[in-house]
Amino acid sequence: MPRKSKAGAQSTIGSNPERNRSHNRRVVLDVVRQLGPVGRMEISRHAHLSTQAVSNIVEELVEDGLLIKAGRLRAGRGLPPIQFAVNPNGGMTAGIEIAADHVSTLLVDIGGRVRAQRTLPIQRNDPGAVLPVIRAEIELAQAQLKPPVPQLLGVGVVMPGPFNVEGMTSVGPTTLSGWLDFDAVAGIGRILDAPITLENDATAAAVGERLHGAAKDLKNFCLIFFGQGLGLGIMIDGRPYRGANGNAGEIGHVLVEKGGRRCSCGQHGCLEAYASIHALTERLAAAGIHGVDYPGLEQLHRDRHPVVEAWIKEAAAYLAPQIAMLENLFDPEAIVIGGALPPGLLENLTQAMQPLPLSVARRRNRSEARLIHGRTGRLTAALGAAALPLLDAMTPRLDTAQAAQREQPNEEITFAG
Numbered sequence: 001m002p003r004k005s006k007a008g009a010q011s012t013i014g015s016n017p018e019r020n021r022s023h024n025r026r027v028v029l030d031v032v033r034q035l036g037p038v039g040r041m042e043i044s045r046h047a048h049l050s051t052q053a054v055s056n057i058v059e060e061l062v063e064d065g066l067l068i069k070a071g072r073l074r075a076g077r078g079l080p081p082i083q084f085a086v087n088p089n090g091g092m093t094a095g096i097e098i099a100a101d102h103v104s105t106l107l108v109d110i111g112g113r114v115r116a117q118r119t120l121p122i123q124r125n126d127p128g129a130v131l132p133v134i135r136a137e138i139e140l141a142q143a144q145l146k147p148p149v150p151q152l153l154g155v156g157v158v159m160p161g162p163f164n165v166e167g168m169t170s171v172g173p174t175t176l177s178g179w180l181d182f183d184a185v186a187g188i189g190r191i192l193d194a195p196i197t198l199e200n201d202a203t204a205a206a207v208g209e210r211l212h213g214a215a216k217d218l219k220n221f222c223l224i225f226f227g228q229g230l231g232l233g234i235m236i237d238g239r240p241y242r243g244a245n246g247n248a249g250e251i252g253h254v255l256v257e258k259g260g261r262r263c264s265c266g267q268h269g270c271l272e273a274y275a276s277i278h279a280l281t282e283r284l285a286a287a288g289i290h291g292v293d294y295p296g297l298e299q300l301h302r303d304r305h306p307v308v309e310a311w312i313k314e315a316a317a318y319l320a321p322q323i324a325m326l327e328n329l330f331d332p333e334a335i336v337i338g339g340a341l342p343p344g345l346l347e348n349l350t351q352a353m354q355p356l357p358l359s360v361a362r363r364r365n366r367s368e369a370r371l372i373h374g375r376t377g378r379l380t381a382a383l384g385a386a387a388l389p390l391l392d393a394m395t396p397r398l399d400t401a402q403a404a405q406r407e408q409p410n411e412e413i414t415f416a417g
């Protein structure tokens with residue numbers, strides 16, 4: 001298969017014409033979704049496709065109900081061009097977050113609106129237990145919608161990384177058990193009969209921030225993501241950076257204290273052993289407060305509980321130098337911080353990090369903050385997951401097997417109910 005020579009050269013991806021066609025459809029859809037209502041000429045410019053190709057694809061997408069004609073733009077002489085917009089009822093994507101203790105499911109239409117959401121606590125998080133849950137949750141979410149239910153264009157699945165690292169304990173409170181040698185894309189694809197995009201939670205959250213959140217205007221940013229552990233999403237020139245094995249951004253397992261506190265990965269002194277929700281709940285457990293959930297954390301923070309206050313101080317002290325390190329490494333427009341930490345707690349944590357250590361981010365003409373808040377809440381990762389099948393159009397991976405999984409033409413996608 002010919003390698004893509006440079007980013008944006010969509011026409012050279014793969015030798016399979018069907019895959020190209022399907023890919024180009026998604027590119028056009030994504031351009032309209034981002035710019036809409038928009039005419040064929042402008043689509044062609046942004047999609048790097050010929051106007052003839054765009055005309056054909058647009059016609060198909062209108063027939064399939066994914067695009068609608070949005071009138072004509074009055075400009076200049078002659079017949080003004082027809083404008084196209086996405087049809088919010090034309091299709092939707094599902095976002096699934098598989099976390100250690102819950103599965104969250106969102107249905108988001110192609111206009112970006114959340115149409116249904118569900119969260120189910122789980123006792124076991126191995127593939128055998130989780131796969132049937134995913135299928136049932138998507139069906140239950142679809143059942144919440146008034147008919148006609150938009151077609152399912154793809155499913156984004158996120159789970160905490162890292163994936164397949166030899167010697168790193170993958171069974172721990174912050175990761176999932178039994179997924180090490182399990183082909184998640186194929187396994188989930190089989191039960192859902194839809195194209196699957198798999199991503200680690202932090203990268204998916206960065207995609208979500210870029211498409212709908214705090215990073216809408218940022219092309220280069222890093223997202224510090226609080227799941228149970230601590231992850232990092234890296235966005236370079238508007239594309240998520242995944243690394244060679246999808247494991248880029250495992251900032252949680254960066255050593256910050258030699259011989260320090262034990263981490264769930266088996267090392268001592270990882271950043272995650274200090275700056276994570278898991279670290280906070282462990283401190284609370286040591287103080288006799290067990291099984292704290294999200295609302296419980298919000299309450300303890302409002303009550304200014306001393307364990308929470310002490311954690312903020314400690315986590316900020318370990319996290320602040322890492323912010324400066326990321327700035328020095330990536331020179332981002334900003335660092336976004338978000339995830340499953342309650343907003344008030346996140347606010348206090350970022351305050352406690354000030355003043356941030358010196359880095360290349362300190363510029364005389366700087367107008368924006370170095371550290372900005374992203375989305376928070378328990379659904380952040382699932383929102384990012386739902387955005388994955390759409391962003392994928394713009395950032396195809398070169399992995400043949402995964403590409404073949406994803407690049408089934410949309411019209412063949414049916415949900416096996």
Ligand SMILES: [Zn+2]
Pocket residue numbers: 252253254263264265266267270272
């Ligand atoms: Zn670790």
